[in-house]
Amino acid sequence: MRGYNASLRLQTAPPRIHLKQTIRILMLDPKRVRTQTEEIARRLAVKNFTFDMAAFEQLEERRRSLQVHTETLQSEQNKRSKSIGKAKAAGEDIQPLLDEVENLKARRSEAEDELRKLQEELGNFLAGIPNLPDETVPAGADENDNVEVRRWGTPAEFDFEPQDHVALGEALGGMDFETASRLAHSRFAVMRGGIARMHRALAQFMLDLHTSEHGYTEAYVPYLVNADTLYGTGQLPKFEEDLFKTSGETPLYLIPTAEVPATNLVSNTILEAAELPLQLVCHTPCFRSEAGSYGRDTRGMIRQHQFDKVELVQIVRPQDSEAALEALTGHAEKVLQLLELPYRVVALCGGDMGFSAARTYDLEVWLPGQQKYREISSCSNTRDFQARRMHARWRNPETGKPEPVHTLNGSGLAVGRALIAVMENYQQADGSIRVPDVLKPYMGGLDRIQ
RNA sequence: GGAGAGGUGGGUGAGUGGCUGAAACCAGUUCCCUGCUAAGGAACCGUACGAGCAAUCGUACCGAGGGUUCGAAUCCCUCCCUCUCCGCCA
Numbered sequence: 001m002r003g004y005n006a007s008l009r010l011q012t013a014p015p016r017i018h019l020k021q022t023i024r025i026l027m028l029d030p031k032r033v034r035t036q037t038e039e040i041a042r043r044l045a046v047k048n049f050t051f052d053m054a055a056f057e058q059l060e061e062r063r064r065s066l067q068v069h070t071e072t073l074q075s076e077q078n079k080r081s082k083s084i085g086k087a088k089a090a091g092e093d094i095q096p097l098l099d100e101v102e103n104l105k106a107r108r109s110e111a112e113d114e115l116r117k118l119q120e121e122l123g124n125f126l127a128g129i130p131n132l133p134d135e136t137v138p139a140g141a142d143e144n145d146n147v148e149v150r151r152w153g154t155p156a157e158f159d160f161e162p163q164d165h166v167a168l169g170e171a172l173g174g175m176d177f178e179t180a181s182r183l184a185h186s187r188f189a190v191m192r193g194g195i196a197r198m199h200r201a202l203a204q205f206m207l208d209l210h211t212s213e214h215g216y217t218e219a220y221v222p223y224l225v226n227a228d229t230l231y232g233t234g235q236l237p238k239f240e241e242d243l244f245k246t247s248g249e250t251p252l253y254l255i256p257t258a259e260v261p262a263t264n265l266v267s268n269t270i271l272e273a274a275e276l277p278l279q280l281v282c283h284t285p286c287f288r289s290e291a292g293s294y295g296r297d298t299r300g301m302i303r304q305h306q307f308d309k310v311e312l313v314q315i316v317r318p319q320d321s322e323a324a325l326e327a328l329t330g331h332a333e334k335v336l337q338l339l340e341l342p343y344r345v346v347a348l349c350g351g352d353m354g355f356s357a358a359r360t361y362d363l364e365v366w367l368p369g370q371q372k373y374r375e376i377s378s379c380s381n382t383r384d385f386q387a388r389r390m391h392a393r394w395r396n397p398e399t400g401k402p403e404p405v406h407t408l409n410g411s412g413l414a415v416g417r418a419l420i421a422v423m424e425n426y427q428q429a430d431g432s433i434r435v436p437d438v439l440k441p442y443m444g445g446l447d448r449i450q
Numbered sequence: 451g452g453a454g455a456g457g458u459g460g461g462u463g464a465g466u467g468g469c470u471g472a473a474a475c476c477a478g479u480u481c482c483c484u485g486c487u488a489a490g491g492a493a494c495c496g497u498a499c500g501a502g503c504a505a506u507c508g509u510a511c512c513g514a515g516g517g518u519u520c521g522a523a524u525c526c527c528u529c530c531c532u533c534u535c536c537g538c539c540a
Contacts, residue, residue: 064500064501067499067500067501067509068500068501068508070509071499071500071501071508071509071510072508072509074508074509074510075508075509077520077521078509078521080520080521081468081520081521082468082469082521084468084520084521085467085468085469085520085521086468086469088468089468089469094520097520098520099520100520101520101521102520104520105520250529250530270460270497391498400479402497
């Protein structure tokens, strides 16, 4: 492990796409893109994505005729080459055949070069197309257009002026942003004492809940992954600037979420029907460069370059994925309920949804310090979008064929934000923090941080 | 990091230039026979992309990428990974 230096510097050169990758990068059923182009353009518009139909159709038409042409030439050449062996064995003159092959070869390699270029172009084009939003996804530009689905709990009334987590944390000596920025950079935090312990307790509590009550299998995964893995879940090629990249000879990236390694656990595999569903839970740090969010949430721990998250991932049969999204969202909600934190569930509108998602619910927890509901979990069904990119399939007993699985992911929950929520919701007039009942066993019975 | 040995289809494992998309065996599917807590026989049995209403056909794939050749799983180069021993380390 030497030569891997995480760098805050952004490397913006677009990753190269190889010929072989162009096929696997298809986000949608390629036949569907070809046959239902208009429908797809309409749906993508909900995500504020303009699908250039004319460009696509033109590229696709050229690709098709060129591929047929190339393969025909190849086929001819193969036939000649095979007959050379036979002619030789029969003692015939092979020179005329050699000449023919020569000619075919020249034409073929020319056509091949052109095809390669075209496929690269097409691959780049397709790799940048987001997943189709579900028909039920509300139209809209940003979070203001999200639709509230339900609320749980009631924000507490304080008989004093509630403080935010920064004031609380610094007063308790448990949060230190200045030191963190000296050690690293802005948007990092140092935690100490009871606050650091509660942070750990939260992660432990979540892991235990999901493994013992919700049927998830705990997984430990790499925090650095390669480019293929990030293509698989959709972070690449479009969002490289959001990632931290190492500078080794084999570039690796710090994971922006455990969704990336956890979902890719099934990349390039064919699962048997009996193995599904797969439910995985991972606790990992997450690293995000937060490019393009310079002015937002600069205060406190809301938006960090490094934060911990407990992530839920499910790999399911296609017919089960809608129900799985509801279940998974419920599993994340359960954490908030047990912590007795008021929250609401919103269905994301097209403009606020991620690249890979077909449907997303966000969980927003009430933060008294901001007098606002803030995102603490995002639960998505990506359907077969990631599965196609990473070649994750199952053998469908009805058809006997390998078909893409459906993948889902959701935070269960973001640990740093959960900590903030507990601090702000459980604060006392004297600035101390009550420990939620469910966390006490994880904190040696401690019932107050002061 | 050093030395050595390897990477072939679901598994085991043949295959050193053409008739090998790949023997054989195991597993699996279907059928036949027989009949009893199991044996025997036959056929089928990889993936992706493309053409076609379809039957079917074409192309590619033997760790990855490149090269030699009319032709490469087979020869050459680079890289990756696995295993064994040594070193180092948590």
